[in-house]
Amino acid sequence: MERIDVHPTHVYQGFRIRSGKPYPFGATLVPGGINFSIFSRHADYCVLVLFNRGAKEPLVEIPFRGMFQKADNKEPVWGEFRTGNVFNMTVLELDHEDLEYAFRMDSNYQSTPRGKPGIHRFDPSRYLMDPYARAIGGRDEWGKLADWADPYQHRARIVFDDFDWEGDRQLEIPMEDLIIYEMHVRGFTRHPSSGVPSGQAGTFSAIREKIPYLKDLGVNCIELMPIFEFDELEHSARDELSEGWARMNYWGYSTVGFFAPKAAYAATGPMKDGTMVADELKNLVKELHKNGIEVILDVVFNHTAEGNEQGPTISYRGIDNATYYMLNEEGYYYNFSGTGNTLNCNNPIVRDMVLDALRYWAAEYHIDGFRFDLASILGRDPWGAPLANPPLLEALAYDPILGKCKLIAEAWDAGGLYQVGSFPAYGRWAEWNGKCRDAIRRFLKGDSAMSGAMSMVVQGSPDLYAGRGPTASINFVTCHDGFTLNDLVSYNEKHNEANGEENRDGANDNNSWNCGWEGPTCELAINELRRRQMKNAVAMLMLSQGVPMILMGDEIARSKLGNNNTYCHDNELNWLDWDLQEKNADLYRFFKNTIAFRIAHPVLRNRDHFQQQDSRNGFASISWHGTQAWRPDWNGNALAFMLSSRANGKADGDNPIYVAMNMHWDALPFELPSPPDNLSWHLSTNTSMPAPQDIYEPGTEPPFENSSSFLVGGRSVAILVAK
């Protein structure tokens, strides 16, 4: 049925308009036109600016208050289009496909010039991007030199939200069954060896091409490093760029707009069609879901790309600096993010923007979960103090639309708040378990007395997550931040000279060991040891309760040449070399079979912590051993354990599993406990053996002849399964 409120009431320079709806915020297609709605508490004047796509000069600038013509008789008439602190207007008969829009704002509050501290930063001469822009142009093609003379660099576009999902839904894979693969969209397929069709390298579309690889490896979740629109040219010196080489904002931890996918990550990006970019990402999610793979986004809500008082005015600071940012009394930006500014996350306006964004990604893009960069900032009040009941974290945990989404916190920030194990969880939040990472690394390299710490990791860190269960723990050895797995076993020290800061940047405490030589070597024994250590590491990860995460490329021994902070490189340091798959086929096979082993055994994927009670068969759900059965040595570097049933009973039928981890340099004999129920031990894994004897495909494990003892090689992991 036709609406009675769609006819225009006012005309401005030939554009037919009427008062709009204050929500939803942003630009929304409504019957007959486009509704524009934007909040500002402190602006008292606002202008809507419309552009044809890519044009430097506006098509028209329509004020939200002033003199207009009456639509019916063209008489001059006063009009105002505002509800509360929301400017809203519907413009009829626009071609949304060819449109870009901005706002200009002014205020009676005193403004602050760039470079100076101050509370308000209104500048009516600037074009401001909509914080709710669902598509953003201006960086449509990765790395392409921007037209710096364009006064509107990041250009809000319209998205038509009618993608046909054909019944697709979030997969809702139980948290305990997840195996996460952390990936950089561009890095995954940008390398010439990736073999994706030309024009697709480094894009969402190319990930779709690589779904068979992911399925073969066995992961069921990819975690994408930031894909919200960011400016890869942000850190670039312009002359560097013109010479064809530059430090870029390659990782993307610097958001321009929270509702828009990075256009340059789309193969269709160069077409400058916001809907098409959105369609491409939605299609990727749909195809991943068809193949049983979830999508988690790494989201950066702790700061924006506007930097400190020296930074550019893109959107937020020109719209309502005092609302969007944490400011001290003098008007300096608090810097809990370490990047110049801090989003004012517990201001109710910003809280709602974060919620609206995440709801949008969950509902419109069917995203399965989110990993929150420097999440501890989200628990701070507007003056930086950690809140007892952080309303944003609580709201996210209770949110109805995010009700089945994974919520994962990086539970620390750059302001010194470290909450691993104590992040306000509200029964929902998981954490990147940084303590797990350190414990595995130190146990792996043979530090003394680490078997106790490793036993906590194996159990899903009940020392940290009592009451929350092992699914609160995202276990990992490596992630984008720091060494790759190969570099972890090849370097004692970081080698970050390429970053241009004389190796000062990046973490120094890597808990790494180069196995006897710093960097690549031809020494066979060292290379064999490194290979074994990589297998040991992934075995430890897959054998531990909680949610394992592996870093893109670790399965084929990717190296970043000892650089542990490659945020700025758009080159082979960050691009995955697909030829490694053949070169390191044995390692790939080991990863694949270790993952398959985890999936085959529910006993490795408990929802709750072990209760130390006897299980149905009279054995404890987990029992601890050492070189002597039933006698663990909590101060050594050898650890063995036996799992005999799933804590929550679901896995009563699963096979008992015995694991011996010998991180001593030399071989050690491990006395074996008798397997329960008159079963006998079979050999699944022995990392001291060369491939293919290092691991057997689940179901093909041969009987282990010696039922009383297992001589486990130095720095090796062995797994037996009782059948």
Added chain:
Amino acid sequence: MERIDVHPTHVYQGFRIRSGKPYPFGATLVPGGINFSIFSRHADYCVLVLFNRGAKEPLVEIPFRGMFQKADNKEPVWGEFRTGNVFNMTVLELDHEDLEYAFRMDSNYQSTPRGKPGIHRFDPSRYLMDPYARAIGGRDEWGKLADWADPYQHRARIVFDDFDWEGDRQLEIPMEDLIIYEMHVRGFTRHPSSGVPSGQAGTFSAIREKIPYLKDLGVNCIELMPIFEFDELEHSARDELSEGWARMNYWGYSTVGFFAPKAAYAATGPMKDGTMVADELKNLVKELHKNGIEVILDVVFNHTAEGNEQGPTISYRGIDNATYYMLNEEGYYYNFSGTGNTLNCNNPIVRDMVLDALRYWAAEYHIDGFRFDLASILGRDPWGAPLANPPLLEALAYDPILGKCKLIAEAWDAGGLYQVGSFPAYGRWAEWNGKCRDAIRRFLKGDSAMSGAMSMVVQGSPDLYAGRGPTASINFVTCHDGFTLNDLVSYNEKHNEANGEENRDGANDNNSWNCGWEGPTCELAINELRRRQMKNAVAMLMLSQGVPMILMGDEIARSKLGNNNTYCHDNELNWLDWDLQEKNADLYRFFKNTIAFRIAHPVLRNRDHFQQQDSRNGFASISWHGTQAWRPDWNGNALAFMLSSRANGKADGDNPIYVAMNMHWDALPFELPSPPDNLSWHLSTNTSMPAPQDIYEPGTEPPFENSSSFLVGGRSVAILVAK
């Protein structure tokens, strides 16, 4: 442009459906159909039930999960329509006008039978009303006996949201300029004497007819007692009803649905057309706005109509009892509202529902403000403890769409939390100033040593609202709760026998005085005194900084026969008798001119508290006097003061005003201060004089002959203005 996602994917019993959008919640008209979206955290099964309007038997029941037919080839196919904790589905090709809808829900959690305490109350046999229903049928005609055999009593309907506002906006009258008139929709025009067209008595439409009356009186804001759908039959014994007399839930402080206007308050209610009821209310608001009158709603978010564990299942408790209500560990309802249950306002889901509702009323109905019944409850956490940073109150204060709405708290609750002066205000909240009410009443009746307390009232209670300003104070002497102004000066005690509780209900501390006889009398002196006291009261109110509120009918000496708690009477106790306007024409004239005096003098409507500094003309902005000029007596019952300029400077040009309030029983001579700037005193008001000498129209004040002294009659107020 046509959407590509509107074709059905599934068919169920001939109904063509597809997955919906999770937001907005409720039933929303979307291209091609209606989107239904409802939250439940603990339900795991949900069915959409569609009815033809008024039908007892459903048209169809469509599950959100189960076997369907594929839309294209009719093959059986599994379908699920849910995002997170939100069931959502679009049903195509429905006639929204003839439709009513409900939900049924079930859960794996253990349910609780009626009457017993428990956490969950799922009952799949019950039809549940949508908490976001924008129109609710079932009580379409006031007081009409319900069909108790209908299993679906309160029936969710659809509203078409295309009312043509033609540029209307919230008026945004500055808070300090507001004069509020508290009104009951039905009570205002239900009396046969109201003279509104037949069929309109007691409705929104009839208020529109009475706009000229309100304009003549001079108020610029009406505050409507609850108009969210409630059940006037709630407290009725059915046999009482059949005998044509019953105690009803007449006031309506018991919400059935927070998004729906009370259908029986619409003249068009009996047409059972949700859109038409909405249109009627919107048209009332539009017409009031055209006449410069704002609309504030009295909203009841502290509890619902579902009562305690004995109460009916209407909606919330059947959808998610544990989310919507505060429960103790045993599953009993907390009762901070005194009505059986307490809405769990600081659960993020409920918080959002409250916000969504208020945004809807502000954006869709152009409502100008809200008065929150028992608002202190909104600051309690889910276990009842008052929060240091109540997120709901904070969110309301910061909300962008409510950014210019008046927010007024009844700053106490029935659980003993009393926050007058200390309500968490976030720079936005005003309060019903109960202490002002008591101070005026006690000063008025001549209690000793009240002049100090009254001086605080006159200044807008800086003792309570330092830092918040006088606009934080809603000043009143009477409101719906308690005596009318006439009863306040006619009764010492409440007379609530008609309520059927043997006079046990209602407050006992009324601070009232009957002037010598309990109830109506023919004694002329008593009636004259009462008349004078009513004039004194409204004069005190209009002369005080802050926001005055008067109770419907007080301007024409309405009486409720000493009943101070008439919540349950649909009869002349509550209906305004319009014949009183003629009978008490002098009182009406006094109200009208006192209001006009306030409007004429900005010095009475300061935004900030007096700073006790000298004003431009060398006089303090407010100076205190007694029977001797410049010598106030803070322990007596006579008080005089002079205002000589507006605190914020805006009213520098306003006339100085001198007020003498003599609440002593006998006349007292007040020595007059010299007026500033060589002006001379003129007589505005002297309540000891008979009409029309009691008050002069602003601008017509005659010179006051005696410039040094004013003999003010006993229990009288006198006002001089310097010209």
Added chain:
Amino acid sequence: MELNIKTVDQLTVVEPLGDIDGKTAPTFQDGVLAIIEPGSRILIDMSGVSFMSSAGLRVMLLTHRKATGSEARIVLVGLNENILNSMTATGFINFFTVRNTLDEGREALG
């Protein structure tokens, strides 16, 4: 719903018979729009309509606006009390020219 249309003295008289609601509104709209020409003078005699729903009011308004946009003029006559009341209550009445009788309607159309 039926729709009788006749031309009397250069005036088009439209007589809808039956309720105008969500179901019948399209019939009404199609019928009236078909006869609108620039300069048309149209008298809608509502005496045969006992009930108009909110959808009916809307279709009436849309039809009226389209007519006005085509420089045609429409006057309503013969509204029963019930319809008049709901049009008054909802404010729709303000958009229309309404007269009591056919004669008064003719006069209003000049």
Added chain:
Amino acid sequence: MELNIKTVDQLTVVEPLGDIDGKTAPTFQDGVLAIIEPGSRILIDMSGVSFMSSAGLRVMLLTHRKATGSEARIVLVGLNENILNSMTATGFINFFTVRNTLDEGREALG
């Protein structure tokens, strides 16, 4: 945009020339819908189209669905690499029958 339509061997061949985007999409849709009859076999030769926007993709899909609903069949041929890539990237390709050449297209339509 131009739209040439010719019938060859009981096959309707549609040749759009120019971009298909928000501005030209209605022309395309009107033209193709006009020739759809139950049982039609329609070959759309896209070799004259250099660019298709997201609105173009949508109109294409809507046209295709309406054809399928009328038991007509549509095959696309001659898509350039750019269009093929964007149809693949966005998943629209899955809704259509696509062939490389006119001959293969004819074959697919039987």
